[in-house]
Amino acid sequence: MMSGDGKKLVLVTGGTGLVGKAIQHIVSHEENRPDETWIFVGSKEADLRDYKQTKDMITKYKPTHVIHLAAMVGGLYINMSHNLDFFRNNMKINDNVLQACFEEGVTKVISCLSTCIFPDKTSYPIDETMVHNGPPHPSNFGYSYAKRMIDVANHGYYEQHGKVFTSVVPCNVFGAHDNFDKQSSHVIPGLIRKLNDIMEQGGKQFEVLGSGKPLRQFIYSLDLARLFVWVLRNYESVEPIILSVDESDEVSISQLAELIATAFQFDGEIVFNTSMADGQFKKTASNAKLRSLLPHFQFTPLSQAIQETVNWFKENKSVARL
Numbered sequence: 036m037m038s039g040d041g042k043k044l045v046l047v048t049g050g051t052g053l054v055g056k057a058i059q060h061i062v063s064h065e066e067n068r069p070d071e072t073w074i075f076v077g078s079k080e081a082d083l084r085d086y087k088q089t090k091d092m093i094t095k096y097k098p099t100h101v102i103h104l105a106a107m108v109g110g111l112y113i114n115m116s117h118n119l120d121f122f123r124n125n126m127k128i129n130d131n132v133l134q135a136c137f138e139e140g141v142t143k144v145i146s147c148l149s150t151c152i153f154p155d156k157t158s159y160p161i162d163e164t165m166v167h168n169g170p171p172h173p174s175n176f177g178y179s180y181a182k183r184m185i186d187v188a189n190h191g192y193y194e195q196h197g198k199v200f201t202s203v204v205p206c207n208v209f210g211a212h213d214n215f216d217k218q219s220s221h222v223i224p225g226l227i228r229k230l231n232d233i234m235e236q237g238g239k240q241f242e243v244l245g246s247g248k249p250l251r252q253f254i255y256s257l258d259l260a261r262l263f264v265w266v267l268r269n270y271e272s273v274e275p276i277i278l279s280v281d282e283s284d285e286v287s288i289s290q291l292a293e294l295i296a297t298a299f300q301f302d303g304e305i306v307f308n309t310s311m312a313d314g315q316f317k318k319t320a321s322n323a324k325l326r327s328l329l330p331h332f333q334f335t336p337l338s339q340a341i342q343e344t345v346n347w348f349k350e351n352k353s354v355a356r357l
Contacts, residue, residue: 047073048101093139103133105128108214125178144198162323174312174314203266204276211347212256215355233303246307254279282322
């Protein structure tokens with residue numbers, strides 16, 4: 036339900052993380068509207084694995100709209116060793132958030148999925164119709180299946196209760212306020228942290244785990260935030276929508292390492308540790324649906340976005356998640 040004066044009150048779960056901070060920046064500096072109030076909450080507000088805490092939070096803020104970003108997340112190697120934890124915790128979080136939002140009359144919920152939910156064995160590019168067409172890659176099946184179930188639940192809330200609960204599927208996200216922890220970070224923040232440490236120690240060799248050959252699409256967190264705001268205001272379907280850069284913007288991990296080295300002005304050698312797992316070779320996603328609805332959206336060039344992220348990390352090491 037909307038508030039009586041037609042104003043939106045938007046609650047963002049996981050609001051203190053990478054994407055939440057980016058949305059906060061965009062709605063403060065670019066997309067500020069007088070008929071919208073935004074509230075960003077983090078894990079200190081409530082343990083979303085606990086239904087009572089989740090329900091109390093929704094009751095407290097009485098949002099009309101929810102952007103659900105909160106999740107247990109991590110990079111390739113932490114996923115490979117903790118698939119059950121990723122499955123159980125994310126299933127609890129997602130079920131609690133959607134049910135509490137339904138019970139409290141929230142008009143619209145937008146949940147954040149990931150391209151890793153798609154089948155491991157598939158044709159490319161991936162599109163929104165292919166989410167449930169086969170098992171995900173075994174390296175992170177727990178997280179992937181839990182995220183897929185949001186799509187199942189969204190269809191259930193629509194068919195049984197007429198609710199427009201929907202989901203977006205970003206490609207790999209990076210930017211300011213990312214998780215730069217050595218053990219659990221994703222590839223871009225992990226490589227940024229690693230190269231920063233190497234350069235601080237005077238090292239001349241930048242080791243990248245794996246062959247460097249896998250291909251990935253990366254979206255800058257500020258671009259994703261702009262698209263989230265657009266979805267909130269304009270996208271009225273329970274069917275998921277992929278929020279990704281164009282297929283032509285896909286890069287290899289070795290190209291990525293070179294861009295990060297350039298951003299740091301690193302003049303040493305990049306080497307690849309081929310004894311380490313690569314994960315999925317590629318996950319090429321089609322953004323044709325997004326382009327059909329928003330044809331003129333301009334993505335930030337990857338080299339510029341990486342430079343801005345490296346600059347942010349250098350300036351904010353004391354407060355970054357390390």
